[in-house]
Amino acid sequence: MQDRKRSFSPGTSEIFWCRKCNLPLLSEDCSLCHSTGWRIPLSPPGDVRLCSRRGRDLLRELFLQNWGVEDFLDDRLILLNKIAGTDRRDQVILEGRHIATLWFDITVDRHRLDLEIAGAALLKERAKKNLVVCDDTILKGHIKGKWLAGDQIVSQPPSLEEGDSLVLRIGKFSGVGIVRRKYEAQAIRIKDVTQRDFVLSDRPTTLKDTILANEEHLKRLEREAIAGLRDYLSRSRLPVNISFSGGKDSLASLILARKLMPRIEVLFINTGLEFPETVEYVQKLCSDHKLRLHEI
Ligand SMILES: [Zn+2]
Incomplete structure (x- = not known):
């Protein structure tokens, strides 16, 4: 009898980033400057490709809708890595960092963008919408998964919509907050925080x-x-x-x-x-x- 339990596991998937040239590499060595690239692990199965013009327009639209800004995408190479999901789901990679996850929400028939921690660092000083300024007292202890209390919020958007990703500005830190229902009202749950900045390169990518x-x-x-x-x-x-x-x-x-x-x-x-x-x-x-x- 055939072994029905035999499963397939994909190999590790990765690309590299030449920080000197600000370019993606399929192997560790850059043919332009001969430096060693910085490894970017990809979520499986790892099908990374360049974002098309249409994909870029869609990202612009979603960044603008969610955080009121999109010009940081100008003249920059965007990579999309297809990952598992009910429908379309792609990791959005900018300058070697996973800034957001683009997915198609079949329940509402539209694309959505979930912000990742590197995206929050990028938008911390840029976001014009969906930005929450927090008191840095929240940084004490374990904060991942915690709810933001009213007295820890210095300012927040006028209305909160279930499932929205919010940029958290917490002093030198940045974070991602997700709007979730808590008892009868919408509240903000901390997904992650980072101290690591995201400074865009001056070098244009072609x-x-x-x-x-x-x-x-x-x-x-x-x-x-x-x-x-x-x-x-x-x-x-x-x-x-x-x-x-x-x-x-x-x-x-x-x-x-x-x-x-x-x-x-x-x-x-x-x-x-x-x-x-x-x-x-x-x-x-x-x-x-x-x-x-x-x-x-
Ligand atoms: Zn290089």
Whole structure:
């Protein structure tokens, strides 16, 4: 009988950050300045990618709605790391730090943003909304999970909405507070506090520099992949084709395969559930590169 209890556990997932160049790295060494990157652990499964223009617009909108500020996102590289959740759920990483978690709330049919501790440090002096100024007497003893008492609050937003993330300014410390119902009224529960500041780098980040900073690692991956393909092709007598779905991963596979077989045949499985743009893209790419396409 098959072992039904066998489970899969993903490996550790991480990226690195070059603090000197202010760029993300897939491996420890920066190809631009040759310094060693600072390790950023990622929550599993660890599918980190660059935030698209549309994703950036969504983040701007949510930061503005929640904390009245969004200009700190200008000209900065944002990374999103997909994590487990009922629907969409992404860790938002800015300058190597997890500032917020973006998720889609199916109960209210909209995206939401949960602030993380690094995000609170970033917004401590910037937030124009959802900011709570606290008395530093709350810093005594264990504070995580504690409720904020009325006399510890110097100022707070005029109204509190269940589930909202609030920026706490506590002297030199910053924290995240969550609005929760306590008895009959809404109250603020402390999620976390930190003394660590978040000073944004003056160095602008570009996609071009990101690629250059990762060049040696990417080239090494490419060499390994091509060696593996070459080895397979030398042993196989069967016809070879490349399965292409129109996504980023299969596009990378297609580019690698073409380095060894420029006229490779392409197989596209049209499930019937594809977006029309995907089907159009697959067909156009094959026609532009004069590749024979088998659509099934
Ligand atoms: Zn560097």
